[in-house]
Amino acid sequence: MLIPLVERQRGRLRVLEFIDFDVTDYNAPLIRREFAAELAMRDFSPIWCQILKSIGTMDAVSLRKMPSVIDGAPNPFTRLRCQNDMIGFNSPLKCGFNGYMKSRNSHMTRELRRSRRRLEALGSVELKVAHDAETAAKLMKTIISYKSAWCRATGAVDLLSRTAYADFYHSLARNEVGGIAHTSALMVGDHMIAGNFGIVLRGRFYGIIQSSDFENYRTYSPGSLLLVEIIRWCCENNISLLDFSIGSESYKARWADDEEQLYQHGQAFSITGMLLETHRRTLAGFKNSARKNPQLVELLRSVRTKVGKSVLVQQHRNHAG
Structure with missing residues (x-):
């Protein structure tokens, strides 16, 4: 199993994350199907603890956008204590x-x-x-x-x-x-x-x-x-399948037939790390609540658009001046 992780400096925090730099839509280890099936029958937590111990000191762990299945094989990381993250949309063809x-x-x-x-x-x-x-x-x-x-x-x-x-x-x-x-x-x-x-x-x-x-x-x-x-x-x-990726763009409701729940996992190892973990959990809870309220999602999208337009107007005025 190969796990694409990186320790990133976020302000004063050292955070262990997947190497995606906000580009990758799905994060998971590279793993043999047989080994994934074997891990699915065991508690993955002790193995993960050994991995963290070998990495060394950090303030927090933040693993995002994890699918529960990797090309038909179970993802061991979603067997950790996880919360709902983003949703992927797709359509079989x-x-x-x-x-x-x-x-x-x-x-x-x-x-x-x-x-x-x-x-x-x-x-x-x-x-x-x-x-x-x-x-x-x-x-x-x-x-x-x-x-x-x-x-x-x-x-x-x-x-x-x-x-x-x-x-x-x-x-x-x-x-x-x-x-x-x-x-x-x-x-x-x-x-x-x-x-x-x-x-x-x-x-x-x-x-x-x-x-x-x-x-x-x-x-x-x-x-x-x-x-x-x-x-x-x-x-x-x-x-055979068109993957619309993650995100809540409104057009996906018209074109996608299936949804895939992605998961996130976090841990804190310092006081500052606990602040980051609290923020992550709070944000995850808010997003989950928002998804159950389409009107709230549309309101937030409308506010974002209006803010963007006001910024453009101000930039145009500054340029004209």
Whole structure:
């Protein structure tokens, strides 16, 4: 078993975490299926204590976004004392493209067909998939640009504005084109109105980044129309499951059929570590309560968007001044 852990300095705290740096959607050890099954029959806590002892001094442990199953094998870390974390969303595609689309809301599919016809009046509409590094780089540049613009408009954290994060995805898109990386765009003529970056692995499509030219094409539902074409591509290329990843974006309720509860585990080993652990548990409890109240989720999303817009207005005024 290989456990991708790192001890990070967070202020004055030394915290043991998974090596994901807020990029990875799912965190778990690399483990043989047989060994995972063996651990499932035992108490994992003594083994974990030995692992912590070998690592040495730290203030806290914070393990996030852990699935209970790893490619069919039980995850031993979710046998520790855990709390609910984020939720992953996915849809099986075994019924094929037509079968999947027939199971969607009829009003939504009618509106999408109408939006498609409106776009076709502007120019030819097609899915463009990168098959070489140069194309992947061009598409990824626009995908990141659109995503950053959306984050600024809604007040969401814009990780892609940080050079290291953007470079990571640029490198992955270029180096893995034709392999696990899938970079695509919905084109109207020569203009990209929406883009998607995903990972294709073991018959699954993992959606990582999706963005659109929402400032100019919002009324055409560009993101949803791109998603339709990605689903079509998946069905034509023997992809059995589309993973929408974590997050509570409203569109996932319309497209995803299944949910996967992820888990988090924390421990404290100092007074300051106890403060961090208390904060983690409190936040986890609040998020779990919020998920049971859709109105609260929408209110928080609306507040975040308004804050983002007010920041943009202030920045524009400062720039104009």
